[in-house]
Amino acid sequence: MDKRLQDLADRFSQITHQYDDKHGSEQKTIYNACASLVTEHANPGPDDVVLDLGTGTGLIALALAGNAGHVVGRDISDGMIEQARSKATDRGLENVEFGFGQFRDSHYDGEVDIVVSNFALHHLPDEEKREAIEVIADRGPRRFVLGDAMFFGSSDPEEPLFGHGVDAATVGELVDVLTDAEFVVTAVERVHDQVGVLVAEQASDNAERDTLPTESMSE
Numbered sequence: 243m244d245k246r247l248q249d250l251a252d253r254f255s256q257i258t259h260q261y262d263d264k265h266g267s268e269q270k271t272i273y274n275a276c277a278s279l280v281t282e283h284a285n286p287g288p289d290d291v292v293l294d295l296g297t298g299t300g301l302i303a304l305a306l307a308g309n310a311g312h313v314v315g316r317d318i319s320d321g322m323i324e325q326a327r328s329k330a331t332d333r334g335l336e337n338v339e340f341g342f343g344q345f346r347d348s349h350y351d352g353e354v355d356i357v358v359s360n361f362a363l364h365h366l367p368d369e370e371k372r373e374a375i376e377v378i379a380d381r382g383p384r385r386f387v388l389g390d391a392m393f394f395g396s397s398d399p400e401e402p403l404f405g406h407g408v409d410a411a412t413v414g415e416l417v418d419v420l421t422d423a424e425f426v427v428t429a430v431e432r433v434h435d436q437v438g439v440l441v442a443e444q445a446s447d448n449a450e451r452d453t454l455p456t457e458s459m460s461e
């Protein structure tokens with residue numbers, strides 16, 4: 243890991259034990275709404291493998307483990323990974339694994355059906371966001387659900403919701419990157435002017451769905 247990433251990982255390891263309670267009230271409400279939408283849109287089935295990038299203390303990964311076949315949580319912070327593992331053990335969840343991995347190199351080589359990420363991609367500068375999304379697309383998941391700080395209006399808001407360490411892109415920029423990576427953006431959820439959830443699916447999956455007989459689609 244380069245020094246910038248190591249410093250970031252260390253900062254998260256230092257706040258691990260307060261992380262689940264640390265947000266101020268407005269931010270906590272927005273964060274919870276975003277996390278719920280990511281979980282809802284991910285919607286894994288019992289045979290699906292889900293990869294959660296920037297999993298932190300495992301909020302999304304653990305929420306999805308009840309319905310998914312297998313969940314893989316990846317993060318750069320040892321402290322956050324340990325906390326996520328401990329929560330999985332406390333809940334008796336055996337189909338979820340946590341370990342070191344980065345957006346552009348998840349250290350997981352298996353097939354992945356759904357990729358999710360909540361409030362983590364903003365840590366990457368814009369060019370690295372693009373590279374990360376390209377790597378995710380190359381894995382061929384049928385769905386990628388991205389919840390994060392993102393600007394629905396100006397990229398330079400008068401009242402920033404988040405401060406230091408948040409390098410948010412505009413919704414338009416993220417949609418362009420997802421589309422360039424050959425995803426089809428099937429939902430855009432606005433949680434706040436500066437927070438949203440984007441759902442991206444493989445173009446081929448959409449084409450397949452569009453050609454299904456009408457009866458199948460209404461079932």
Ligand SMILES: C[S@@+](CC[C@H](N)C(=O)[O-])C[C@H]1O[C@@H](n2cnc3c(N)ncnc32)[C@H](O)[C@@H]1O
Nearest residue numbers: 254296297298317318319344345360361362365
């Ligand atoms: C704000 S927390 C969000 C954690 C979790 N997804 C949630 O919703 O609670 C951001 C997480 O992203 C991780 N992170 C930052 N940069 C990363 C990178 N390049 N690759 C993987 N994880 C990263 C941090 O260590 C941290 O745990």
